[in-house]
Amino acid sequence: MLKNKFNFLFSLSGLLTLLACLPVLALIWTALQGDSEIWGHLLRYVIPHTLAETGILLLGVGILTILIGTGSAWIVTAYQFRGRAFLDWALLLPLAVPTYIIAYSYIDILHPIGPVQSILRDGFNLELQQFWFPNIRTVWGGIFLLSFVLYPYVYLSTRAMFLMQSASLIEVARTLGLKPDQVFLRVAIPLARPAIAVGTSLVLMETINDIGATEFLGIKTLTLSIYSTWTNQSDLASAAQIAIFMLMIITLLVLVERLGRRKQRYMNSAQRSRLMPAQSVKGLKALVLLGVGLIPVCIGFLIPTSHLLVESYKRIQYAGFSDFLLQASINTLILASLATIVTILIGFFIVSAARFSKHNWFSRIASLGYAIPGTVLAIGLMLALGKIDRAIADFLEFKLGIHTGLLFLGTSFTLIYAYAVRFLAISVGGIESGYNRIHGVFDDAARNLGQNNFALLWRVHLPLLRPAIISAALLIFVDCMKELPATLLLRPLNMETLATQLYAEASRGTYEDGAVAALLIVLVGLIPVILLAKLGKTTR
Template identity: 85%
Template structure:
């Protein structure tokens, strides 16, 4: 049975409709921002945005600078040198990826609290009371820069490590033959060649930083994202929140353009390199121990300390109160929402990319991928506005035309949350499936056609089996990201519905850090799954 032209057009039309639905929050955001009160906007411009901009740019600059140092330095250590323990560092440096930003803030606030373990031990050891001991305040912009950098540096590490591995051995050997020591080789040869990869990783770090709402609120940092949240929740002013969100979206667009430019340059440079990889220098003795110690510092700060703290606090909590019913309910809600969202995200991504493959039109996939660049808070406002208008229109039509009172059908339900997850993480699905398609040569399509297969047969009998690993990887990443998503979940969840992320946020907001330890530990344990997958993929690729 051959697939007809009308069926093929239907696939293209469906992809276009799905892309339009993915962009719906942005349309709603722009429309509402244009309807906002100018007087309120003037107030925001004069008194709210300047202060938040200062904190936001300080945080972004500090996190960007420190993640470049940590990520690039770690990538160079495990690429340029061969020493005992390097194979451990190779995958251990990815472990902080399993710790969401709000969990590392949550953990260190508890650890470094005036009555926490660190300050208590210092006071006991030095014989001082609470007023006599001075200790840096982690709840500050500088504390945020420190903590976020040690949990987000793997984005820079991954992209830069890949670029270092691809750098031609001849370039490094020529530099060494000219008398450059290893430090000068790094600064004058390796880093200039790796700048596109560093830019890609740093732009992802900055997008994650500006999307954060939990860590910044815990640490008392007044960012643009937090201003959007407070304007909406505390002042009940959606239009003003939308105006701040548009301002923020413009900045995010700028970061996306930098990331895209970096990828284009990276592809060019990769194609220009010779196949022989950069050689690693063999190091032994104290230097090897020093390199291993330097490499382990970000792992210990970004993963080991918070993870061990969560285990201890979770054990104490379970010993004292057991595994509460509310936590069990939050776990079920989290798993259910993440599973359903993963199914739709993968299905929609597969349809969009497959239609692009057959039509040679990549615009749908590119436009639909923009959701990942939209912070969760901005996305939540856009969905609330656009779906709210649709919801009210449907309810009014049913009530006045048919006499049926349904109330709101979309807002305040799990459906809008699944919609938000799908839009937010569709880029992961599309990117992974596109990567899988890049490995399927067009010759296979031609061979299948010669054997009598139509486009539908090629799609399901050739493409889908070959795409299975990419689809599985994408599903895993989407599932974990949906589990730990906080901003959109916090704003769009139904009343009296909690997930692990929102329950942790609620407990930390009340100052009951020990009560949120189990939820935090469960999120981290699930977050380890994609980290293990990334480590295995890295070994396979090398």
């Protein structure tokens, strides 16, 4: 009986993993069945230009986030100065600002009739035609803006690695005559390379997934090509072929990064070592360090958030809180809540099955969805669920005479499905980290008391996993609220979320109407940032 129950849990885990992989399988199948002439046209006229712009964007964002994130992490770990404690958690604040919101904000701020150019023209007494100002709507503007909102991924992982580095290594380097900047470049950076690589890979995944910021800034990326091919040309097969090409690039990037670290080994002494001491600095040097550390906080969070606050206040004071925005807020809360519950449950079953079977390959496969851009995932779901819809409709019509139409596509079910696949890695990773803190002694004790696996899950594991589940649920909820590409393609007709409402307002050029939606997304996004800041303090 116990074996049958375990087999059921293991089979359920396998089924859920298969459902998580279904969009990619459908995408591959459709791309292989596509027209070779269309693929030839894409290779000649579409992919080269978009691939070049995507490559420049990824390279630029990768380099700049490494510089900002690594430099910021070194400042708050290697030096002790007044304001360091504030800077330590303030550097996480840009995480609350989605990429499309920072682009939306700066387009309005730096617009020819926006506040910055208006003040400069008034100050120099120039006319609009006489004044030249750098255009933010370029690939270089995209690199600049995306880097200042995505660098916390590198900052978080690198700061943790710097904190773990042994003080003896730093002291030996200083004894050998290395200056502080040489210690940073020749000792700290090589040891932190794995953390930098992990953080940068997350940055690149977020960059290639973006669709709102790149469209606002006029950057023609592969992701934007997929979206425009489907929405403007109604050519799903071509969109699938571009999506598969982009998946191949993502897979290649991941393989190159892992192969580059394959022969590298990074380890500390088995004995507990002293942490790297922070060098106390005062006076002008302390002021400079604080100022340098505040630059990314100001550009990535304070300036856009302050602008959104001012514009939201003006809009609400003039027209109140619109009914459309209220409905979008309700839709967002409902969809994000349902998707969070579903994603947590799926992650719990998959990780629990891995706990009992001692094999975690289901959880590894199911976590791959986070590396799939939302646009690619949406196209794959359209293809898979479209075939299922047609099969069910044909069966019911011919066998029972019932006309059902579409059962899945165009419904909230499809959108929740996409959210669950996209963010299942957060659920699996969070619950796995919780399970790592539950010693096997608890399982043995429960079984000695006559408890089966399901009783063990419900009465022992679930209460102990509650903190990890809550943390993962909050992260998933906020990510669902911010998700734009999949929501644009899969949302039901006449349904808007805060993200799509903002996208629509920005596309129409009515930036003041989208400011309130943008501000709400940023404020909710502060929740995981506060949790991460508290977690960082408890792990020191």
